[in-house]
Amino acid sequence: MTFLDLIENRYSVRAYKPDPVEKEKLEYVLEAARLAPTAANRQPFQLLIIETAGRKQELVRIYGRPFFTQAPLVICSCAIRSQAWTRKQDNANFGHVDATIAMDHLILAAAEQGLGTCWIAAFDPVATKEVLGLPGVEPVVLTTLGYPADARGTKNRKPLSELVRYGHW
Numbered sequence: 292m293t294f295l296d297l298i299e300n301r302y303s304v305r306a307y308k309p310d311p312v313e314k315e316k317l318e319y320v321l322e323a324a325r326l327a328p329t330a331a332n333r334q335p336f337q338l339l340i341i342e343t344a345g346r347k348q349e350l351v352r353i354y355g356r357p358f359f360t361q362a363p364l365v366i367c368s369c370a371i372r373s374q375a376w377t378r379k380q381d382n383a384n385f386g387h388v389d390a391t392i393a394m395d396h397l398i399l400a401a402a403e404q405g406l407g408t409c410w411i412a413a414f415d416p417v418a419t420k421e422v423l424g425l426p427g428v429e430p431v432v433l434t435t436l437g438y439p440a441d442a443r444g445t446k447n448r449k450p451l452s453e454l455v456r457y458g459h460w
Contacts, residue, residue, distance in 0.1 A: 312406060
């Protein structure tokens with residue numbers, strides 16, 4: 292399978308089998324996140340792995356959709372702004388970007404391993420910090436992780452002509 296085939300076939304899973312994720316596959320996707328590029332190679336992120344079994348009541352505070360706690364695992368990518376590279380010209384901190392890139396690598400590696408994920412940005416950040424006990428780090432994005440129990444639907448993407456410009460705006 293080519294990389295573009297992998298991307299084309301990956302989809303946001305919204306139903307999961309109860310099967311656990313094997314330790315080897317979890318470590319594989321975590322390694323993909325570790326190898327992700329970050330600004331100045333600072334790696335200002337932490338990944339928090341949450342087992343959902345027995346935690347449904349508290350986890351629904353973070354994100355209330357049923358599939359969120361149906362997946363055996365949830366992963367939260369957190370930015371550590373104090374460790375991130377900051378661009379001098381405009382003081383832009385790249386912690387969120389770096390945490391996002393790491394999650395993207397993790398999600399693509401999961402698809403390669405036959406695992407399903409769902410990129411979740413519509414979570415409650417205050418509840419996330421409380422439920423997960425986050426110590427001054429910022430939750431950026433979450434994903435479910437497990438074996439899909441649904442099928443990929445149609446993907447709608449804009450054509451390149453609407454997304455790419457050459458040379459100038």
